[in-house]
Amino acid sequence: MKVKRLHLTNFRNHEDSSIEFADGVNFITGPNAQGKTSILEGLSYVCLTKSFLQQPEKSVVRFEADTLCVDASVEKDRGTPHEVKITYERKSGKKYILDGNEVRRAADVVGMFPVVILHPGNLTLTGGGPSDRRKFLDMILSQVSKSYLEESIEYARALKQRNRVLLDGRLTGRLDLGILDAWTDALVAHGAQIVERRSSFVKEFREVFVSAYDWLVKYYETPDMIYMPSFTTGPDIEDTFFAELQRVSMVERSRGATIVGPHRDDLEFTLNGVPVRDFASQGQNKTVLVALKMAEFQCIKTKLAETPVVLLDDVMSELDSFRSASTLRSIAGLGQTFITATDILNAYAGSLNDDRQNSLPDAKVHFVKGGNVLYENV
Template sequence: MIVHRLELVDFRNYQEASFDFHPGITAVVGLNGQGKTNLAEALAYLASLDSFRGAPGDALIRAGADQAVVRATVVQPDGREVLVELELSRQGRNRVQVNKQRLGRTRDLLGVMRVTVFSPDDLQLVKGGPGERRRFMDDTLVALALKYDAMRLELDRVVKQRNTLLKQAGGKLDDAGEVTLEVWDAKLADIGDRFGHARAVLIARLSPVVAEAYEQLADRPTPIELRYEPPWRGSGGLAAALAAARTDDLRRGVSTVGPHRDDVELFVNGMPARTHASQGEQRTLALALRLGAHRMVAEKAGSAPVLVLDDVLSELDPTRCTALLRHLPPGQVVLTTAGVLPDAAHPDSIVRIAAGRVEP
């Protein structure tokens, strides 16, 4: 998948700007605060309809403007060129057009463009709470197959409904409440077991791929392992776990077990990365997680997502920088930097930005 051109209108600090990307490596160079991450965010937004910074839609619209437009020409793996136009409004009513045809649901855009983005915030994949890692797993599943987007939304919905019921019950259920809870439990068990299975298969496959990516970056063999072993996935599956947790759930007014509470454990040299790995190891692992997922999605889709590396070079030591640049996966790469490009970078084109403008 290749992005030829990106046009931004009133997106973040861009009033009106257009970028031409090389099918190979494009370096985006600019000082701090000029709009490099904003550009990365716009590219990623087209793929996920979400800000990888976790920003609300409103923050993406330029201060003082009513709406933002993100427009991109994307070449699909089969060679078709597609024009994607996304209009973001302050009220959150986004509109999407593909080849000038309005899509009924914004989410139908998912899959038209695939982007892998790595940013310094990704350190949180290793250092942060389980939510970051759940999002990583689930975003990867969605990139592998769109059916997981619907499954994830359904799972969220069922957990929310179940929680509402538990909260309303205030510690004890009447007969009607019991029946309703049974219904939600059955639904949650069904979708939760399927989703848990998907996550387990993903992590089992991803673990060696991430280990390989890590080894390339670190330039030496390092035992890396990803483990997804939620206790509820034992015998009896989620149904049994929900039954066992029912008293507790009622008392606390919230669903205490299930995929919405899962984590993936990360190990470097047999030790938990969050508490034992060095800063540099944690950064390398975060990058290896992204590169590993990127490789998996590229293999499954038969063509690589656009790889956006935001400010990655400032985060790694010179040896790891060189290793990264030498082992960049095939496909289109957009690489931003506030500093000088290392010799090993060899970009096919350079875009310079300053204060939300592309320099001629």
């Protein structure tokens, strides 16, 4: 897919910005705090119905305004045009409108306009806690599989209810075993599906990730990723999940919470056999992220038969010219790309040094100042 045009009204510091994008690489440049990342956030609304910064609309709507609007013209790979519009009013909330019709559930559009996003917050993927890594898995799987998204919603519901029963039991001293068992059954059924899907997905994804990393780094660094479910899985995941819940039941009762299940899963990334989290340099961390995102791109494209757009927020800083050139070169060829950078020359120079720079297709530079896209230099 491609985003042909984006219009932001009262969105962060953009009062009224209209941007025509190139089909290839779009550099979005300008000094700090001028509204570059906000443009990527607007694109994230188009594709995911929300900000990738995971902030609520009340933070996104411009300080002095009561309503915001993002509207975009999008073209799918087969050439089908779509008009996407998202509005938010402080009083009445958010609406997602596709080709003039309001869409009720965000889940109905997620995956229609696929996107791969890399931003500085993603550094928690390799350096932070397990919840960021679970979100990463869920974000890809939810885009490529509606049934996974439905399972996750059901699992979250069962977990919430089961935790409530356990907490009530702890606080009152009376545990309702009948209700607990019912929620345990739901938790095990949906949880086992999630573990199975994550496990087979990581097996497939790992191969693509490793070859993407190899492509980016030409000397000897061997990456790996390992899925680590919160319990040891046997041939029948439902049985092992259930048995594990039985095993920890006394601990759960005293804590008043569910302590095993996919909400406690983790993923480990390693370089040359040691954990990235503990030993990798900043540049290596970023390279792992870029490779993960390249793999995410391949995976989403294959599964959905639609080319995702790529949003890169501030990615080039901390990468040396070789790695930033490799990043640019590998990503520019993938599909429509949006790259923010304060120093566009630095980002761009990497590609100019490269013998394949001519392959940088259809690039456009957008200058952003004070919430205005001042001029465009093609």
